[in-house]
Amino acid sequence: MGSALMAEDVHLAPGIDSRAPKVCFFEDCNKDSVPLVGGKCASLGELINAGVRVPPGFALTTAGYAQFMRDAGILDEVNGLLQGLDHDDMDKLEAASAAIRQMIESRPMSIELEDLIAEAYRKLSVRCYLPAVPVAVRSSATAEDLPGASFAGQQDTYLWIRGIDSVMHHVRKCISSLYTARAIAYRIRMGFPHEQVAISVGVQKMANAYTAGVMFTLHPSTGDRSVIVIDSNFGFGESVVSGEVTPDNFVVNKVTLDIIERTISTKEICYTADLKLQRSVAMEVPVERQNIQSILDDEITELSWMAKKIEKHYGRPMDIEWAIDKNLPAGGNVFILQARPETIWSNKQKAPATTGATTAMDYIVSSLIVGKRLS
Amino acid sequence: MKFPVPHDVKGKTIPGTEGWERMYPYHYQFVTDDAERNQYEKETFWFYDGLHYPEPLYPFDTIWDEAWYLALSQFNNRIFQVPPVRGVDHRIINGYVYISPVPVKNPDEIGQRVPNFMERAGYYYKNWDELEAKWKTKMEGTIAELEALPIPRLPEVEDLTVVTDGVGESTAYHLLKNYDDLINLGIKCWQYHFEFLNLGYAAYVFFMDFTQKLFPSIPLQRVTQMISGIDVIMYKSDDELKELAKKAVALEVDDVVTGHREWADVKAALENRRHGDEWLAAFEKARYPWFNISSGTGWFHTDRSWNDNLNIPLDGIQTYIGKLRAGVTIDRPMEAVRAERDRVTAEYRDLIDNEEDRKQFDELLGCARTVFPYVENHLFYVEHWFHSVFWNKMREVAAIMQEHGLIAEIEDIWLLRRDEIKQALWDIVTAWATGVKPRGTATWPAEIEWRKRVMQKFREWAPPPAIGIAPEVIQEPFTIVLWGVTNNSLSAWASVQDVADPDSITELKGFPASPGTVEGTARVCRSAEDIRDLVEGEILVAPTTSPSWAPAFAKIKACITDVGGVMSHAAIVCREYGMPAVVGTGHSTRVIKTGMTLRVDGSSGLVTIVQ
Numbered sequence: 001m002g003s004a005l006m007a008e009d010v011h012l013a014p015g016i017d018s019r020a021p022k023v024c025f026f027e028d029c030n031k032d033s034v035p036l037v038g039g040k041c042a043s044l045g046e047l048i049n050a051g052v053r054v055p056p057g058f059a060l061t062t063a064g065y066a067q068f069m070r071d072a073g074i075l076d077e078v079n080g081l082l083q084g085l086d087h088d089d090m091d092k093l094e095a096a097s098a099a100i101r102q103m104i105e106s107r108p109m110s111i112e113l114e115d116l117i118a119e120a121y122r123k124l125s126v127r128c129y130l131p132a133v134p135v136a137v138r139s140s141a142t143a144e145d146l147p148g149a150s151f152a153g154q155q156d157t158y159l160w161i162r163g164i165d166s167v168m169h170h171v172r173k174c175i176s177s178l179y180t181a182r183a184i185a186y187r188i189r190m191g192f193p194h195e196q197v198a199i200s201v202g203v204q205k206m207a208n209a210y211t212a213g214v215m216f217t218l219h220p221s222t223g224d225r226s227v228i229v230i231d232s233n234f235g236f237g238e239s240v241v242s243g244e245v246t247p248d249n250f251v252v253n254k255v256t257l258d259i260i261e262r263t264i265s266t267k268e269i270c271y272t273a274d275l276k277l278q279r280s281v282a283m284e285v286p287v288e289r290q291n292i293q294s295i296l297d298d299e300i301t302e303l304s305w306m307a308k309k310i311e312k313h314y315g316r317p318m319d320i321e322w323a324i325d326k327n328l329p330a331g332g333n334v335f336i337l338q339a340r341p342e343t344i345w346s347n348k349q350k351a352p353a354t355t356g357a358t359t360a361m362d363y364i365v366s367s368l369i370v371g372k373r374l375s
Numbered sequence: 376m377k378f379p380v381p382h383d384v385k386g387k388t389i390p391g392t393e394g395w396e397r398m399y400p401y402h403y404q405f406v407t408d409d410a411e412r413n414q415y416e417k418e419t420f421w422f423y424d425g426l427h428y429p430e431p432l433y434p435f436d437t438i439w440d441e442a443w444y445l446a447l448s449q450f451n452n453r454i455f456q457v458p459p460v461r462g463v464d465h466r467i468i469n470g471y472v473y474i475s476p477v478p479v480k481n482p483d484e485i486g487q488r489v490p491n492f493m494e495r496a497g498y499y500y501k502n503w504d505e506l507e508a509k510w511k512t513k514m515e516g517t518i519a520e521l522e523a524l525p526i527p528r529l530p531e532v533e534d535l536t537v538v539t540d541g542v543g544e545s546t547a548y549h550l551l552k553n554y555d556d557l558i559n560l561g562i563k564c565w566q567y568h569f570e571f572l573n574l575g576y577a578a579y580v581f582f583m584d585f586t587q588k589l590f591p592s593i594p595l596q597r598v599t600q601m602i603s604g605i606d607v608i609m610y611k612s613d614d615e616l617k618e619l620a621k622k623a624v625a626l627e628v629d630d631v632v633t634g635h636r637e638w639a640d641v642k643a644a645l646e647n648r649r650h651g652d653e654w655l656a657a658f659e660k661a662r663y664p665w666f667n668i669s670s671g672t673g674w675f676h677t678d679r680s681w682n683d684n685l686n687i688p689l690d691g692i693q694t695y696i697g698k699l700r701a702g703v704t705i706d707r708p709m710e711a712v713r714a715e716r717d718r719v720t721a722e723y724r725d726l727i728d729n730e731e732d733r734k735q736f737d738e739l740l741g742c743a744r745t746v747f748p749y750v751e752n753h754l755f756y757v758e759h760w761f762h763s764v765f766w767n768k769m770r771e772v773a774a775i776m777q778e779h780g781l782i783a784e785i786e787d788i789w790l791l792r793r794d795e796i797k798q799a800l801w802d803i804v805t806a807w808a809t810g811v812k813p814r815g816t817a818t819w820p821a822e823i824e825w826r827k828r829v830m831q832k833f834r835e836w837a838p839p840p841a842i843g844i845a846p847e848v849i850q851e852p853f854t855i856v857l858w859g860v861t862n863n864s865l866s867a868w869a870s871v872q873d874v875a876d877p878d879s880i881t882e883l884k885g886f887p888a889s890p891g892t893v894e895g896t897a898r899v900c901r902s903a904e905d906i907r908d909l910v911e912g913e914i915l916v917a918p919t920t921s922p923s924w925a926p927a928f929a930k931i932k933a934c935i936t937d938v939g940g941v942m943s944h945a946a947i948v949c950r951e952y953g954m955p956a957v958v959g960t961g962h963s964t965r966v967i968k969t970g971m972t973l974r975v976d977g978s979s980g981l982v983t984i985v986q
Contacts, residue, residue: 258978365489
């Protein structure tokens with residue numbers, strides 16, 4: 001995503017390369033695969049190849065998406081519905097969106113495409129030693145996280161999906177989320193042509209997280225690059241990402257990996273897998289655990305070490321999602337679910353700290369004159 | 376933060392101490408009878424220098440306060456001309472020292488001072504190593520003079536040689552003169568003390584300041600780590616103990632050395648043992664100058680040296696022998712310290728985004744590393760070596776006063792000002808010469824008894840951490856360093872101070888001085904002598920530590936102090952050994968009791984009393 005890919009680079013049917021794979025495992029992707037598998041899946045592939053522990057998975061590619069649209073025979077109809085829409089006219093947008101999404105979610109997939117996805121899911125299950133491995137199904141848009149155009153979070157994510165039928169159903173729902181009224185309106189406003197926007201869908205083994213969250217490889221409020229800042233809560237990371245809870249917060253020294261600040265918050269809810277219903281549910285954190293630190297110190301250190309490695313690999317500050325699996329033993333249970341370049345501070349031009357003094361003496365004199373402000 | 380007005384604080388005399396002002400120089404008083412001075416005192420912010428003066432000052436010990444009052448101020452204001460600041464003014468309330476930097480208020484004058492400072496201070500920074508070598512020679516010369524200075528006893532009849540050599544001077548004259556020389560050597564030694572110190576602090580402070588601008592979250596301990604691993608003689612005394620431990624093992628006398636708690640017993644046993652003499656000779660050799668190390672900060676007569684109590688170094692040697700027997704390496708891990716310093720420095724440097732900042736960082740780091748050895752080493756020369764000898768010379772003066780009945784005990788002398796001692800010596804020599812009883816025998820003992828009671832009342836009084844009006848900006852390098860301590864800790868200290876029942880306190884906040892978290896049993900040691908009771912693996916809780924406490928660090932797993940900042944002895948040593956330290960907690964020795972279970976978080980600076 002460092003290679004600022006523009007939406008124009010992505011070609012949909014009828015111009016799409018029919019030889020491109022329709023389904024592709026993460027490890028076969030890297031950061032240059034954005035046109036094929038979208039930003040999220042490309043970065044997961046890049047991380048795996050960089051030696052970072054990422055739960056395995058595969059992507060339905062943009063070619064696969066194009067194939068689906070073509071097989072379903074709805075391309076012209078969709079394009080027709082999108083014609084002449086105004087980004088302010090919410091009623092019309094909603095109507096068009098509902099029609100398109102209904103079409104996408106109801107049309108059958110071709111046997112060929114369905115087979116490819118089912119086979120990849122079967123292989124993933126075998127690899128994870130789990131029948132019908134629980135997965136997260138998430139969209140991976142090609143235009144996501146482009147500089148100046150944040151599509152992040154506009155498309156849906158489905159957690160704890162098990163079984164091929166359910167996977168298929170949610171893949172389609174993910175595709176259709178490319179056509180929410182909000183997403184359509186955003187593209188119109190930003191001037192991205194609909195036919196040049198594509199989506200890929202990632203199907204990733206679900207970490208059965210007892211704790212998860214996000215971290216930045218710089219201080220989000222000061223831009224200090226010498227720290228890693230970690231937010232965590234019990235359960236899946238959704239509660240942290242969505243801002244539903246005030247997570248625990250840790251500031252870790254990036255150079256020495258010691259925890260220099262810790263803030264333990266009251267965490268009232270978390271998301272977890274309901275093993276009876278086999279789905280993700282929100283639950284109340286038991287009162288006696290609400291004020292307990294939601295992550296172990298050793299795990300903070302390991303996460304920080306991983307964050308440092310990821311930043312080094314990308315050569316820039318990163319924004320990372322992570323989870324710790326409760327079914328796996330320590331030493332192999334910390335996973336990175338997503339990593340993208342941090343955009344806020346990285347796009348700011350920071351003023352130099354030097355006063356322009358060249359020698360130490362000049363700096364000392366100018367600092368003496370200014371003095372030290374007492375706070 | 377709101378602070379009381381100085382004259383109000385001073386106005387409330389502690390009952391029974393009326394007239395205490397005469398124990399200190401008159402210009403140390405806050406006054407109301409001089410309108411101009413009164414106004415100045417009211418508008419100025421005074422803070423209690425608890426870092427240097429955790430206890431009220433004995434009248435004699437005021438000598439070092441006066442010495443630095445003069446030396447620091449003259450170097451700032453008259454020699455280097457630090458542009459925005461003159462000297463540091465001093466006052467005393469109830470025996471406690473309050474200080475305040477004096478700003479240059481006129482911007483034009485600041486501008487006029489800049490070229491002077493650039494030229495003069497610039498000369499020192501540029502020729503630092505050369506000037507420092509010169510400094511060492513001057514300092515060693517001063518100490519040699521002090522060591523050679525006799526304090527003569529007054530004889531019944533002068534020696535015949537006074538007549539046959541035509542000397543023409545009496546012992547009385549030499550007593551008076553040598554007393555003056557003793558005092559003058561002390562003042563001279565403190566002139567040297569400050570020759571480099573403020574420039575050193577400035578290099579230091581602004582390296583820290585710049586690094587914190589680049590990395591707002593950087594812990595100060597990491598900044599100081601970048602200047603660590605440079606050999607300083609502050610550790611030499613401890614190294615000598617390690618060598619003696621190794622030698623005892625090599626000569627197979629280690630069982631004798633560890634066989635008794637008292638030095639006298641060890642010495643007697645060694646005299647009858649093969650190779651015992653050889654080890655004793657090595658011990659005697661190590662004493663000079665390395666046992667001239669104070670077991671406190673060296674600022675006060677109460678801080679005795681290893682030479683004064685050989686049980687302290689003996690205990691250190693015993694600790695190291697124990698470590699050697701257990702197969703533990705006792706040498707300081709200097710290679711590891713340097714490797715880690717270089718790694719940390721390089722990683723931070725890599726995180727600096729722009730080229731100019733990186734250049735500035737390199738410049739300031741280089742400067743800070745150049746000044747570092749002086750900033751540490753002057754402590755050994757002045758506060759330890761010189762002072763240890765000085766206090767004992769003063770005890771020789773006291774012995775003469777005791778002999779002539781002006782004081783009851785040697786240690787009573789500290790209750791007199793140095794000019795009062797001079798007067799008393801005149802009283803003694805004139806009475807001796809005349810053959811009558813000195814008048815002071817009827818006046819000083821009673822005055823001393825009264826002063827002892829006053830000092831006791833001072834100790835029970837809690838000095839407010841600050842008085843007057845706080846400025847917005849401080850420009851004096853020395854007070855910035857002190858301020859860093861005082862400002863951050865003022866409110867934390869105050870909040871603990873205000874708690875009526877110290878047993879209800881479960882948390883203490885201090886400076887995160889060395890990272891890591893451990894839990895363990897507390898051992899409160901108020902003096903270097905107490906460290907003999909330390910048990911392996913305990914957490915040391917001390918008012919402050921000094922180089923003579925070094926052997927204690929081989930036993931403990933964390934350290935907490937009442938006073939000190941990130942450059943204090945405890946902080947530096949703990950970082951080297953990789954154990955947590957929280958310093959400058961204000962009241963830990965008062966709140967924590969030996970045997971309590973503590974959690975020490977050296978990364979955040981929090982001490983928790985677990986039970």
